[in-house]
Amino acid sequence: MKSSKKSTATKTAKGEQTKxxxxxxxxxxxxxxxxxxxxxxxxxxxxxxxxxxAYHYFGSKDxxxxxxxxxxxxxxxxxxLPALQKESSLRARLLSVMRLKIDTLEPYHEFAGVLFQxxxxxxxxxxxxxxxxxxxxxxxxxxxxxxxxxxxxxxxNDLRAELPYLLWLYHMGIILFWIHDASRxxxxxxxxxxxxxxLLDKLISLASNPxxxxxxxxxxxxxxxxxxxxxxxxxxxxxxxxxxxQ
Amino acid sequence: MKSSKKSTATKTAKGEQTKxxxxxxxxxxxxxxxxxxxxxxxxxxxxxxxxxxAYHYFGSKDxxxxxxxxxxxxxxxxxxLPALQKESSLRARLLSVMRLKIDTLEPYHEFAGVLFQxxxxxxxxxxxxxxxxxxxxxxxxxxxxxxxxxxxxxxxNDLRAELPYLLWLYHMGIILFWIHDASRxxxxxxxxxxxxxxLLDKLISLASNPxxxxxxxxxxxxxxxxxxxxxxxxxxxxxxxxxxxQ
DNA sequence: CTACATTTTTGAACGAGTTCAAAAAACGCT
DNA sequence: AGCGTTTTTTGAACTCGTTCAAAAATGTAG
Numbered sequence: 001m002k003s004s005k006k007s008t009a010t011k012t013a014k015g016e017q018t019k020x021x022x023x024x025x026x027x028x029x030x031x032x033x034x035x036x037x038x039x040x041x042x043x044x045x046x047x048x049x050x051x052x053x054a055y056h057y058f059g060s061k062d063x064x065x066x067x068x069x070x071x072x073x074x075x076x077x078x079x080x081l082p083a084l085q086k087e088s089s090l091r092a093r094l095l096s097v098m099r100l101k102i103d104t105l106e107p108y109h110e111f112a113g114v115l116f117q118x119x120x121x122x123x124x125x126x127x128x129x130x131x132x133x134x135x136x137x138x139x140x141x142x143x144x145x146x147x148x149x150x151x152x153x154x155x156x157n158d159l160r161a162e163l164p165y166l167l168w169l170y171h172m173g174i175i176l177f178w179i180h181d182a183s184r185x186x187x188x189x190x191x192x193x194x195x196x197x198x199l200l201d202k203l204i205s206l207a208s209n210p211x212x213x214x215x216x217x218x219x220x221x222x223x224x225x226x227x228x229x230x231x232x233x234x235x236x237x238x239x240x241x242x243x244x245x246q
Numbered sequence: 247m248k249s250s251k252k253s254t255a256t257k258t259a260k261g262e263q264t265k266x267x268x269x270x271x272x273x274x275x276x277x278x279x280x281x282x283x284x285x286x287x288x289x290x291x292x293x294x295x296x297x298x299x300a301y302h303y304f305g306s307k308d309x310x311x312x313x314x315x316x317x318x319x320x321x322x323x324x325x326x327l328p329a330l331q332k333e334s335s336l337r338a339r340l341l342s343v344m345r346l347k348i349d350t351l352e353p354y355h356e357f358a359g360v361l362f363q364x365x366x367x368x369x370x371x372x373x374x375x376x377x378x379x380x381x382x383x384x385x386x387x388x389x390x391x392x393x394x395x396x397x398x399x400x401x402x403n404d405l406r407a408e409l410p411y412l413l414w415l416y417h418m419g420i421i422l423f424w425i426h427d428a429s430r431x432x433x434x435x436x437x438x439x440x441x442x443x444x445l446l447d448k449l450i451s452l453a454s455n456p457x458x459x460x461x462x463x464x465x466x467x468x469x470x471x472x473x474x475x476x477x478x479x480x481x482x483x484x485x486x487x488x489x490x491x492q
Numbered sequence: 493c494t495a496c497a498t499t500t501t502t503g504a505a506c507g508a509g510t511t512c513a514a515a516a517a518a519c520g521c522t
Numbered sequence: 523a524g525c526g527t528t529t530t531t532t533g534a535a536c537t538c539g540t541t542c543a544a545a546a547a548t549g550t551a552g
Contacts, residue, residue: 011529012518018530039508050532055510057530177472195468202461215448222441226423257499258548264500285538296502301540303500 008057019057022047026064027071035111068108069136076104077143090151091201094167097147098193101171102178102186109186112179141168155208159216162223163204170200254303265303268293272310273317281357314354315382322350323389336397337447340413343393344439347417348424348432355432358425387414401454405462408469409450416446 010016025047029038040061044054058064083096105112144164148155155163174196178189207216256262271293275284286307290300304310329342351358390410394401401409420442424435453462 008529014518015530040510041508051510052512052533053531059510061509192468192472199461199465199468202464206461215445215452218448219445222438222445226438260548261500286540287538297540298503298542299501305540307539 008059010057015057018049018053022049022054022057023064023067026058027068030065030068030111031107066136072104072108073136073140076101077139079104080143084146084150088150088152090148090153090155090204091197093147093151094200095193095197097143098171098174098197099190101175102189102193105175105178106186109178112175137168141165144168144171153204155204156213156216158220159204159207162220162227165227166223167200170196254305256303261303264295264299268295268300268303269310269313272304273314276311276314276357277353312382318350318354319382319386322347323385325350326389330392330396334396334398336394336399336450337443339393339397340446341439341443343389344417344420344443345436347421348435348439351421351424352432355424358421383414387411390414390417399450401450402459402462404466405450405453408466408473411473412469413446416442 010019022043026038026043029043029046040054041051043064044051047054079100080097083100084093087093087096141164144167147167148160148163174189174193177192178186181189183189206212207219256265268289272284272289275289275292286300287297289310290297293300325346326343329346330339333339333342387410390413393413394406394409420435420439423438424432427435429435452458453465
């Protein structure tokens, strides 16, 4: 488990084609057989290329997984937009988005553990805080920005500014719980979402109270610093080779 | 990464000796060369036993790591007790314990990432929520129980009962931050501890306010449920649901 | 002490991720 | 079209975690 090389950018039409073929094959196998069964050799064989060729385009198995992240985020986003149109209260909006997130992830629950496993290593490109996953993370936070922006709730500006990031963190926590959730149909996770969303709504109201201003200021200063540490500005990114649409 | 077998119990004086030798060799190498460099082959070679022999006593590399967990917890506990004697305020006690935790872990920062990596997989015996690590976790929470119990602060009983677990969770979060902390001498982590302890102290006061009772009750009910889900009572040992099938 | 049983130890093998030198194909330029 | 360069592709090899059958050592009666 080294995983250092980046996904090599393709310089040719042929290369582009091969890369896309490998990726789609990998995603398909991941979905059908889970993480362990989806070996690099199996992917290469099914895609009809050599093992080394797969490694030419994806520096490691992890890099292939990152495409999975991207895919599920897109699915979640697509599913969330209609709900954001309908609902207006912050609470209802958050509830919908969170439930839909779990809905989206559900088919992959079996191997989500492995996913988070590699994601927890600071050196892994899958780490949600790493530079490599900055684009996906930014997109993900962007969803919560939408969620907050268009809500009418009266929230102080300082809190409102940090709320998207805080909600993103909260949503990561829920996913962590979901991974460990062995209850039927993930009932516990959905229940947890219902209750925590309720609680968060109340807490936000509380934090918006003028009496809470000093404490809130202090807490938010901390959050800002924390956020800047963990998600360093990615202005020094190299050619993020996205191109993941199919 | 299968890791299913348990560490085989030794039935002989000779076996006991060999097992201890392998373990100490492994811990030494982990400390000196980090996780990646410490291969099972290297451990076996340095210990002067065969590779298969190492696997006879430790079903997987993970099992060796668990010994590391235990070791660092003991070190932390030993370092914490004097501080708990001296300090009386909850705030000072928490501050000391947290700082000492990082002090204890610091020599292993390099490979702590990998540690948490395997720990994030629900199927891994290293997972802090898993049954396998229940003893270490319980001991760890016990430290926070001591921390809370002997503090004079006026805290409602419902909150006081859950506080040890909540602080343990908090301490896990700090460790997660520390793993990602690349600042010199982990300055950011220590700074984060200072600020969050301050904040937590204020929050506990706030939550202890009679006006907060309804919200507090609601939140604590949630915490209790969450705790029971994640850390199931280990009265029923082996026959657990897990069973990673392949 | 002998013979059987159990435990310890070995060494070879397997599967999977990863690396790499070099062959094959595609490209760019005159 | 021809030729040098770059990109793509291959296949073998390496490492490491893990498994396993069998040999060696140890323990236990009779």
